[in-house]
Amino acid sequence: MFRKILIANRGEIALRIIRACKELGVKSVAVYSDVDKESLHVAFADEAVCIGPAPAKDSYRQIKNIIAAAEIAQVDAIHPGYGFLSENAEFAHICEECGFTFIGPKSEHIEMMGNKSVAKETMKKFGVPVVPGSDGPVPSVEVGLALAKKIGFPVIVKASAGGGGKGMRVAINELAFRSSFELARGEAEQAFGNGEVYIEKYIESPRHVEVQVFGDKHGHALHFFERECSIQRRHQKLLEEAPCIGIDQKLREKMGEISVKAVKSLGYWNAGTIEYLVDKHGNFYFMEMNTRIQVEHPVTEMITGYDLVQLQLKVASGEPFKIKQSDIRVLGHAIECRINAEDPETFLPSPGTITDYYAPGGVGVRIDSNVYNDYRVLPYYDSMVAKLIVSGKTRAEAIARMRRSLDEFIIQGIKTSIPLHQQIMDVKAYVDGDFGTDFIERYFS
Numbered sequence: 001m002f003r004k005i006l007i008a009n010r011g012e013i014a015l016r017i018i019r020a021c022k023e024l025g026v027k028s029v030a031v032y033s034d035v036d037k038e039s040l041h042v043a044f045a046d047e048a049v050c051i052g053p054a055p056a057k058d059s060y061r062q063i064k065n066i067i068a069a070a071e072i073a074q075v076d077a078i079h080p081g082y083g084f085l086s087e088n089a090e091f092a093h094i095c096e097e098c099g100f101t102f103i104g105p106k107s108e109h110i111e112m113m114g115n116k117s118v119a120k121e122t123m124k125k126f127g128v129p130v131v132p133g134s135d136g137p138v139p140s141v142e143v144g145l146a147l148a149k150k151i152g153f154p155v156i157v158k159a160s161a162g163g164g165g166k167g168m169r170v171a172i173n174e175l176a177f178r179s180s181f182e183l184a185r186g187e188a189e190q191a192f193g194n195g196e197v198y199i200e201k202y203i204e205s206p207r208h209v210e211v212q213v214f215g216d217k218h219g220h221a222l223h224f225f226e227r228e229c230s231i232q233r234r235h236q237k238l239l240e241e242a243p244c245i246g247i248d249q250k251l252r253e254k255m256g257e258i259s260v261k262a263v264k265s266l267g268y269w270n271a272g273t274i275e276y277l278v279d280k281h282g283n284f285y286f287m288e289m290n291t292r293i294q295v296e297h298p299v300t301e302m303i304t305g306y307d308l309v310q311l312q313l314k315v316a317s318g319e320p321f322k323i324k325q326s327d328i329r330v331l332g333h334a335i336e337c338r339i340n341a342e343d344p345e346t347f348l349p350s351p352g353t354i355t356d357y358y359a360p361g362g363v364g365v366r367i368d369s370n371v372y373n374d375y376r377v378l379p380y381y382d383s384m385v386a387k388l389i390v391s392g393k394t395r396a397e398a399i400a401r402m403r404r405s406l407d408e409f410i411i412q413g414i415k416t417s418i419p420l421h422q423q424i425m426d427v428k429a430y431v432d433g434d435f436g437t438d439f440i441e442r443y444f445s
Contacts, residue, residue, distance in 0.1 A: 005017075006077075008060070009082070011039065018030070020310045029046065029048065030044075031069050033050070033052055060085070078103065083382065086104065086291075086293075087292055089114060092106070105215075119289055123262060129285050133200035134198045138197060138199055148174075149174070151201050156170050156202040157180050159195075161193075168235060203277045206230075206277040206280075210274065211255055212224040212294075213268075213274055217315065222325055224306065224308070232437060238420070241335040243330050295338065295387070298368060350415035354372070355373070357372055357412075364401055365389075365401065385411065402421075406421055407422070420444070423444070
């Protein structure tokens with residue numbers, strides 16, 4: 001096991017990694033921008049190093065500053081968390097070149113899965129079902145239009161180097177396709193510095209289901225079952241739960257087996273998530289693979305009892321799995337609500353100082369957060385201020401527990417998404433489990 005690691009991130013995920021380190025007896029080094037000096041991850045780490053000014057491009061995304069901090073602190077490894085540099089293949093490669101173990105997959109796998117069209121073709125070779133679409137990037141709107149007509153409308157235009165819902169446009173006919181293609185290409189260029197786009201058949205009102213996978217450095221692979229991630233706005237997840245209410249045991253096992261086969265075929269190690277679209281007929285299609293720990297990993301931890309961040313550290317240090325697939329079982333149901341510093345009606349960011357903070361508690365309630373009374377929510381970074389996670393013996397019990405916990409959760413001084421989550425819990429379609437990725441548009445127009 002490592003002696004000391006640097007955490008190349010901030011906020012709740014940095015704090016989450018510090019907790020895993022403490023339980024494993026590993027020293028932790030936090031990095032922070034000059035405006036994050038009062039953050040809890042700085043307070044609870046064994047050491048902390050300032051890496052630059054507030055803008056992420058000058059601090060948390062500045063590779064040379066992070067490597068310099070790692071060298072100063074004399075760490076063994078670097079954990080990227082999620083966001084920022086977590087899926088940056090160059091960063092992973094530089095870490096290894098400088099003698100630091102990257103707590104994640106190999107750089108070539110990050111690069112391979114980071115390009116959506118390459119990832120799709122790779123998974124197709126391994127027998128993973130894929131959505132009908134283009135074989136790689138589409139060079140022009142005319143070529144794309146011909147393919148769209150062949151596939152059949154509606155289609156979706158996606159950025160090859162995309163993520164976070166950026167560079168994605170749905171086209172329902174030929175006229176819409178032309179504008180969607182150019183808009184997606186422009187968004188992709190602006191967001192990722194890569195204007196390549198590809199085309200897929202648009203699956204209407206599907207479920208967004210992801211399988212948590214893990215590989216070790218000895219050729220073994222496991223899955224920790226699936227998560228339901230369909231409640232989202234503009235491709236950004238708002239709420240996740242596990243297991244998925246909309247699939248049966250046969251489909252659950254099939255998705256798990258295919259996902260594990262893909263991990264083994266890749267020779268992939270550490271945490272990953274294979275994301276699928278599931279249609280109303282129980283067909284599932286590969287969408288993308290995230291080569292990092294996910295924001296929503298706590299719901300998987302709640303239903304399986306395994307600490308996925310500790311497992312990341314163990315795998316990265318070279319330990320083989322000490323568990324078998326048969327050891328991993330689903331126990332009950334878990335739901336996570338992402339609490340964002342946003343106006344719940346307009347979704348506009350709401351930075352500011354938290355004047356009153358009270359977190360709910362009780363059996364089956366977990367809070368992953370780095371905020372506190374008088375904490376200043378900054379406008380420079382992601383708006384998520386807390387993750388409220390609950391578990392119960394059944395989904396109905398978990399929903400009742402989430403309702404109660406949301407009622408108890410007090411965050412004043414800023415606007416948050418708590419009222420939106422309270423409303424979601426009362427929508428009959430959500431309670432019945434009868435929903436897809438269009439849930440927010442359908443019930444919160």
